[in-house]
Amino acid sequence: xxxxxxxxxxxQLSVFGLPPVEFVNLAAxxxxxxxxxxxxxIPYNPHGYEPFSLRDDPALxxxxxxxxxxxxxxxxLGEGFTIRAERDIREAGADLDCMAELGVGRxxxxxxxPDRSRSFDQFARLAEMAGAHGMEATVELAPGLTVxxxxxxxxxxxxxxxPNFRLLIDTMHFVRSGxxxxxxxxxxxxxxxxxxxxxxxxxxxxxxxxxxxMFERMVPGEGELPLREILGGLPAGVVIGLEVPMRRSAExxxxxxxxxxxxxxxxxxxxxx
Numbered sequence: 050x051x052x053x054x055x056x057x058x059x060x061q062l063s064v065f066g067l068p069p070v071e072f073v074n075l076a077a078x079x080x081x082x083x084x085x086x087x088x089x090x091i092p093y094n095p096h097g098y099e100p101f102s103l104r105d106d107p108a109l110x111x112x113x114x115x116x117x118x119x120x121x122x123x124x125x126l127g128e129g130f131t132i133r134a135e136r137d138i139r140e141a142g143a144d145l146d147c148m149a150e151l152g153v154g155r156x157x158x159x160x161x162x163p164d165r166s167r168s169f170d171q172f173a174r175l176a177e178m179a180g181a182h183g184m185e186a187t188v189e190l191a192p193g194l195t196v197x198x199x200x201x202x203x204x205x206x207x208x209x210x211x212p213n214f215r216l217l218i219d220t221m222h223f224v225r226s227g228x229x230x231x232x233x234x235x236x237x238x239x240x241x242x243x244x245x246x247x248x249x250x251x252x253x254x255x256x257x258x259x260x261x262x263m264f265e266r267m268v269p270g271e272g273e274l275p276l277r278e279i280l281g282g283l284p285a286g287v288v289i290g291l292e293v294p295m296r297r298s299a300e301x302x303x304x305x306x307x308x309x310x311x312x313x314x315x316x317x318x319x320x321x322x
Contacts, residue, residue, distance in 0.1 A: 057316055058083025058125045060245060060292035062263070064305045066094035068101050069113040075305055077120035079313055085126035085157075085290055088147055093264070095299040104147055114151060125288045126187075126217075126243055127153040132160035132171045132195070139174060145182050155185040155243060157217050160195035168195045169208040176214040187217035187242040190226060192258055198226040199236075206240060215242030218283075219292065220274055221249045221266060225258070230278030238284035245292040246280075246316055248272030264296035269315035276319055291316060 059076050061084070067075065069086065076084045088104040103110055117123055127148040130141055138158075148156060158175055160168035172188060179186040190202040202216055218233065218241060233241075247266040251273045255261045269276055269291070280289075293312045295303075 055082055056287065056289050057081055057313065057320075058085065058288055058290040059309055060085045060126070060290040061087055061128060062091060062292050062294045063309060063312070065096065065294065065296075065299055066090040066098045066100075067096075067305055068098055069103060069109060070116045071098075073113060073116040073120055073122045075309070076122050078306065079309055081313070082122060083125035083288055083290065084122060085128055086124055086151075087127070087129035088144055089129075093296070095296070096304070103151070104144065110147065110150055117152070124148075124151055124153045125155065125290060127151075127156040127184075130156050130158045130175060130186075132158060132162050132168050132175075134162040134164065134167075137174075138171045139178070141175070142178065145178055145184070149182045149184070153184065155187060157187045157189055157243070159189045159191065162195060165195055165201075169205050172205055172214065173209045173211070176209050176211045180211065180213045185213045185215060185242055187215050189217040189219060189222070189245075191219065191222040191262070192226050199223070199228045199232055203236070203240075216240050217243045217245065218279075219245040219247075220276060220279055221247050221262060223279070224251070224274050225249070225253075230275050230282055233279060234282035241284055241287055244283060244287055244289045246276070246289050247291070247293045248274050248276060248315075264294050266293045266295065268293065268311050270319055271315060277322060280319055289316065 059081055089102050162168045176186045188205050190196045196202050246269055248269045249267055249272045291312045295308055298308050
C-alpha cells in the first residue's frame with residue numbers, strides 16, 4: 050500500500066501560481082514525492098504570489114533543484130509544450146533544455162491546432178526532441194482540443210510510433226469525452242504514461258467546459274466520476290498527479306496546503322479502497 054501512495058503528486062494547476070521553491074516544500078510537507086511544472090506560472094493568481102520564470106532565471110532553477118534535492122521531491126511532468134497552428138514545435142528546444150536541467154523525465158503536450166494531420170506530425174517532432182533529451186512525451190486528450198477523445202489519442206500514438214510517446218489520462222477529460230473505465234482497462238498498459246486525478250459531476254456545471262476544467266474541479270471521491278474503476282485499470286507504477294484547481298476555495302481564503310490536504314486524503318482513500 051505504501052508503494053501505491055508513493056505514486057501521488059501535485060500538479061501546477063492545483064496551486065495557482067505558487068512559486069517553485071515554495072511548491073516543492075508544499076509537496077514535501079504533504080508527503081508527496083512529485084510535482085508538475087511549466088516554466089512560468091499560470092496567469093490566475095488569487096493569493097498574490099510573485100511572478101516567476103524558470104525559463105529566464107537560472108538562479109531560480111538552481112534554487113529549485115536544491116530544494117528538490119533537500120526535500121526528496123522531483124518533477125514528474127513538464128508542461129507548456131502546446132501545439133499551435135502558428136508555431137513549429139522545434140522552437141521549444143530551449144524550453145526542453147531548461148526542463149532537462151531541472152531533471153524532468155517526462156513532458157506533456159496538447160494540440161490547439163485544428164489540423165489533425167499537422168498536429169500528429171508535430172507530436173512526432175516533439176517526441177523525437179524529447180527522446181534526444183532522454184525524456185518521454187505524453188499526449189493529453191480533452192474535449193474541445195484536437196485530440197478530443199481516446200480513439201484520437203491512440204491514433205496519434207500509432208502515427209508517431211515511438212516508445213517514448215504515450216498517453217496522459219486526465220480523469221475528468223477522459224470521462225467527459227465519453228470514455229468508460231472499461232475502455233481504459235482495454236488499453237495496453239505500456240501506452241499509459243501518466244495520470245491526472247480529479248473528480249467532477251458527470252454533467253457540466255458551467256457552459257464553458259475549459260472554464261470548469263481550469264478552475265472548478267472536485268476533491269477525488271466527492272464527485273461522480275468512476276474513479277475507483279479508473280484507478281483499478283492503471284498500470285502499477287504510473288504517477289498520479291492531483292490536478293484539482295478549486296477557485297472558489299482559493300478566493301474564499303483557503304490556502305494551497307489546506308486545499309491539497311483534502312485532495313490527498315481523498316486520493317489516498319480511493320487507492321486504499
